[in-house]
Amino acid sequence: MERYKLIKEVGDGTFGSVWRAINKQSGEVVAIKKMKKKYYSWEECVNLREVKSLRKMNHPNIVKLKEVIRENDILYFVFEYMECNLYQLIKDREKLFAEADVRNWCFQVFQGLAYIHQRGYFHRDLKPENLLVSKSIIKIADFGLAREVNSQPPYTEYVSTRWYRAPEVLLQSYLYSSKVDMWAMGAIMAELFTLRPLFPGTSEADEIYKICSVIGSPTTDTWADGLNLARTINYQFPQFAGVHLPALIPSASEDAINLIKSLCSWDPCMRPSAAEALQHPFFQSCFYVPPSLRPRAAVTRTPTSAGTKGGLEQQCARSLPGALSNSKLTNNFPSPKLHASLSTGVQRKLDMVNQDSRKPDKSMKSSTKPRYQPPGKKSPTLMSKGRVARGVSDTTDKFAGMAIASRRQSLGQPKPPTMKAGVQWTGESGGMFLRPTQQFAHGRNYPRKVVG
Numbered sequence: 237m238e239r240y241k242l243i244k245e246v247g248d249g250t251f252g253s254v255w256r257a258i259n260k261q262s263g264e265v266v267a268i269k270k271m272k273k274k275y276y277s278w279e280e281c282v283n284l285r286e287v288k289s290l291r292k293m294n295h296p297n298i299v300k301l302k303e304v305i306r307e308n309d310i311l312y313f314v315f316e317y318m319e320c321n322l323y324q325l326i327k328d329r330e331k332l333f334a335e336a337d338v339r340n341w342c343f344q345v346f347q348g349l350a351y352i353h354q355r356g357y358f359h360r361d362l363k364p365e366n367l368l369v370s371k372s373i374i375k376i377a378d379f380g381l382a383r384e385v386n387s388q389p390p391y392t393e394y395v396s397t398r399w400y401r402a403p404e405v406l407l408q409s410y411l412y413s414s415k416v417d418m419w420a421m422g423a424i425m426a427e428l429f430t431l432r433p434l435f436p437g438t439s440e441a442d443e444i445y446k447i448c449s450v451i452g453s454p455t456t457d458t459w460a461d462g463l464n465l466a467r468t469i470n471y472q473f474p475q476f477a478g479v480h481l482p483a484l485i486p487s488a489s490e491d492a493i494n495l496i497k498s499l500c501s502w503d504p505c506m507r508p509s510a511a512e513a514l515q516h517p518f519f520q521s522c523f524y525v526p527p528s529l530r531p532r533a534a535v536t537r538t539p540t541s542a543g544t545k546g547g548l549e550q551q552c553a554r555s556l557p558g559a560l561s562n563s564k565l566t567n568n569f570p571s572p573k574l575h576a577s578l579s580t581g582v583q584r585k586l587d588m589v590n591q592d593s594r595k596p597d598k599s600m601k602s603s604t605k606p607r608y609q610p611p612g613k614k615s616p617t618l619m620s621k622g623r624v625a626r627g628v629s630d631t632t633d634k635f636a637g638m639a640i641a642s643r644r645q646s647l648g649q650p651k652p653p654t655m656k657a658g659v660q661w662t663g664e665s666g667g668m669f670l671r672p673t674q675q676f677a678h679g680r681n682y683p684r685k686v687v688g
């Protein structure tokens with residue numbers, strides 16, 4: 237660590253504090269995450285998910301892990317440095333972002349996600365705080381909860397920040413998929429348009445309540461597996477028709493609304509994959525450049541004129557060699573009809589640099605070919621009956637309280653539902669959610685530690 241000079245603390249997360257630092261030899265600015273827990277052996281460190289998953293990732297939209305250092309039983313991750321996170325941009329923002337900015341950020345994040353998912357991982361804790369921005373480049377960070385797609389379920393431990401948590405995780409399905417990241421992206425995309433969280437639940441119960449109130453309660457058409465799952469754990473969804481999303485997100489175009497709707501589908505199978513999302517008409521003016529074809533400096537297609545409406549379009553028109561215009565792909569995305577049908581329900585050191593950089597990026601190249609497959613009807617992600625039985629006892633207790641709380645709320649008597657220890661209750665928004673966008677408290681007023 238003597239090679240680095242710590243300058244300033246820039247973040248304090250659950251697992252570590254993050255510092256801006258300078259490599260004394262090279263002068264390079266880096267971010268150093270100092271883990272809170274002590275690590276008494278190197279083996280312990282290399283088995284960490286963050287190490288195991290991140291060391292395999294090499295993509296312009298994934299924050300680069302440069303090295304891992306263990307010194308005096310303290311573990312440090314050295315990352316490339318990013319200027320700020322997306323939440324900081326949202327909370328400091330006085331006026332809405334231009335749609336071109338939202339499109340640009342989301343296009344990049346979906347590229348990173350497509351890479352992660354195709355490499356066999358999913359992130360599981362996507363939230364604005366974990367999307368790091370430097371100029372017009374955005375990168376996915378914090379792989380502390382990343383999980384291999386092929387790893388064996390059940391996935392029982394804590395997963396994802398509540399406001400961005402997919403319904404199948406809230407309902408304690410032990411079998412979920414990369415589609416949890418797509419749900420989170422739907423919520424993040426909406427937040428980028430309104431500067432307010434779309435589903436700011438104050439507890440797990442309130443989270444489901446808020447989801448129902450926005451996208452409408454699930455039906456056999458929109459999430460038959462979810463209804464079965466809820467029945468098994470004796471949970472009753474509060475009954476809502478949902479709101480008209482364009483009224484809730486007035487600054488979003490029809491394409492943006494369609495994409496948000498499909499990302500925030502109850503049924504994980506109805507959510508597009510990241511590769512599919514990149515083919516959505518919302519991104520028709522964007523170009524995908526495979527990482528292997530990108531000049532070193534131009535890591536993604538991004539506008540230099542961020543913030544100016546139309547800036548991205550102009551930039552995109554001047555495509556890089558090998559760029560692919562999505563304009564040819566628009567017909568491959570599910571018809572507006574399908575979206576409409578959804579809307580009703582609505583130490584030493586481990587050098588990580590260049591780990592995979594010389595390998596051709598096959599997975600992403602294949603994604604340049606537009607092959608939109610409409611999401612399947614049947615969800616493979618929910619648990620089998622056998623698995624449900626395994627989860628019944630504790631989930632039943634938990635959700636019994638949840639159903640009661642939800643009924644109370646729907647009767648107009650807001651009361652904080654049963655909470656897990658450690659969850660912060662602010663009383664804010666206390667279950668009353670059906671308010672138009674303009675009446676929401678500003679995003680910065682919400683407590684952000686929502687990991688319960």
Ligand SMILES: Nc1ncnc2c1ncn2[C@@H]1O[C@H](COP(=O)(O)OP(=O)(O)OP(=O)(O)O)[C@@H](O)[C@H]1O
Pocket residue numbers: 246247248249250251252253254267269299315316317318319320321365366368377378380
């Ligand atoms: N590479 C980086 N460059 C600049 N800032 C960073 C970097 N990595 C993290 N940060 C800042 O530190 C904050 C916390 O980082 P991170 O999410 O990795 O920690 P954590 O302990 O896993 O947090 P969480 O509570 O989200 O689990 C981020 O929100 C971001 O603001």
